[in-house]
Amino acid sequence: MIDSTDLAARLAAERLEILGGFHAEDDPNLPNGTQTLLLLGPAEPGFWAHLDATPEWQDGRPDPIDRWSRRVIGRFACDLGAKALFPFGGPPYHPFYQWALRTGRAWASPVHLLVHVSQGLFFSARGALALKHRVDLPAPVPRPCDGCNQPCVTACPAGALTLAGYDVPRCHSHLDGGAGGDCLTGGCLVRRACPVSQLYARLPEQSAYHMGQFHK
Secondary structure (H helix, E strand, O other): OOOHHHHHHHHHOOOEEEEEEEEOOOOOOOOOOOOEEEEEEEOOOOHHHHHHOOHHHHOOOOOHHHHHHHHHHHHHHHHHOOEEEOOOOOOOOOOHHHHHHHOOOEEEOOOOOEEEOOOEOOOOOOEEEEEOOOOOOOOOOOOHHHHOOOHHHHOOOOOOEEOOEEOHHHHHHHHHOHHHHHHHHHOOHHHHHOHHHHOOOOOHHHHHHHHHHHOO
8 A cells, every 4th residue: 555645756756746646436437445535636837848759759650648647657556456537538527527516626727728726727637546545635625726816717819718618610710820839839828818727837849739639
């Protein structure tokens, strides 16, 4: 058995961190015997440089981040006698959005994207560990949006991401035009507008990569 502090230290070697978790006894949506679910994601600064040096990133094959996630998080699961779960590779797809809401450290933002206590609108879960024992979890914290002037609501230059939700075709149309260049090279302006996002050391290169994957 390993406690969350020990696990956090081991994850740090792969530039991952525990984004939150919840106790999940008798949850029918999780593997039998799951006592605790932990969401894992990039630890910044340092994640992107670490990933750049991995075999998956350098071999030129598709989906390098997903393949790296499976290898690394899968190894942690094997070491812990846990089950590794991922937000990709379905169907069926695991409900990572709903799981994040249960942690008390991520919430639905005004524009419906997940906002995290330390990652802001750059919240990104690379996988989860379904553990067969209970581990100590951090106490829930206040939702940052409640004391915020919410610049995310008006940040989208195309009006594609607002209080009304996400108009994906409108977003792609904007990215197709010259006016979408800033979003493509630096990341979504809505995500970047969040004050918590601005305190999170995510590199523009990482955001540009994900925008490129989204807008293929």
